[in-house]
Amino acid sequence: MDEHERLWLELVRYYRHSAVGQRCTGIVHNFNTPLQVLSLYCELLQRKDDEEKNKLAKRLTPELQADWEKYYQYRQDKTRQLLDEIRKLQQLAQLIIQQGVHEDERGRQSFDLNAILRDELELYEANRFFKHMVDKRYYFDQDLPPIAGYYIDFSQSFRLLVDNALEAMELVQLRVLTVETAWQERHRIIRIGDTGVGMAPEVQSRLFEPFFTTKDSPERPHAGLGLYMARRLLNPYGGEIKIQSQPGETWVTVVLPLG
Numbered sequence: 001m002d003e004h005e006r007l008w009l010e011l012v013r014y015y016r017h018s019a020v021g022q023r024c025t026g027i028v029h030n031f032n033t034p035l036q037v038l039s040l041y042c043e044l045l046q047r048k049d050d051e052e053k054n055k056l057a058k059r060l061t062p063e064l065q066a067d068w069e070k071y072y073q074y075r076q077d078k079t080r081q082l083l084d085e086i087r088k089l090q091q092l093a094q095l096i097i098q099q100g101v102h103e104d105e106r107g108r109q110s111f112d113l114n115a116i117l118r119d120e121l122e123l124y125e126a127n128r129f130f131k132h133m134v135d136k137r138y139y140f141d142q143d144l145p146p147i148a149g150y151y152i153d154f155s156q157s158f159r160l161l162v163d164n165a166l167e168a169m170e171l172v173q174l175r176v177l178t179v180e181t182a183w184q185e186r187h188r189i190i191r192i193g194d195t196g197v198g199m200a201p202e203v204q205s206r207l208f209e210p211f212f213t214t215k216d217s218p219e220r221p222h223a224g225l226g227l228y229m230a231r232r233l234l235n236p237y238g239g240e241i242k243i244q245s246q247p248g249e250t251w252v253t254v255v256l257p258l259g
Contacts, residue, residue: 139180168196191237
């Protein structure tokens, strides 16, 4: 398959995913209303439980009061758990909506890179592998200065790098994802570390070539455009991407100068 054909296939895949994303955003908008209704009903149930408790407290014998208290506490605990899950879904829906708004913006804006990273990592919580099987360690430098540009350039680059880190850890037992930011010598630094399989030196020399991949398979095809795209997206900001890798440890460092 020649390069033009591969580019065409990737373009088709991009538009297919874009169409699905647009539909999902619409669903998320509509998702908020039933979540608000469920939250309201849970709060009403809590109030009714409290009213019932106050009324029955004077009528029940001490023995029945003790038994009823257990049932009351059980209902309260389960209602609180349900409310917590509903609020998590509401926060996730709000994050997706806000991200859609940011990525639709046409002009350059000033962004807090720490906030973008936190939001993206929060969205990864919907990924079962990320949520339950990966140990996460985050360190954010609060002195990191804002950066002017397009939201999607930073959010997409970050997603591509984290996706690579997660894929590298799928077949290993120790799975630690580290994300950290720093402000050093007038440069913004973002470092992403994983404890995955690592890469051989001969592979590292080709990582930024378009369509180069070591992960392609019929079951899970990879275009080999992740690092290439991340570099192209950050290039207008003077960004550099450096990679250090050995078996069991890979670090990707993004350097963004104060421009």
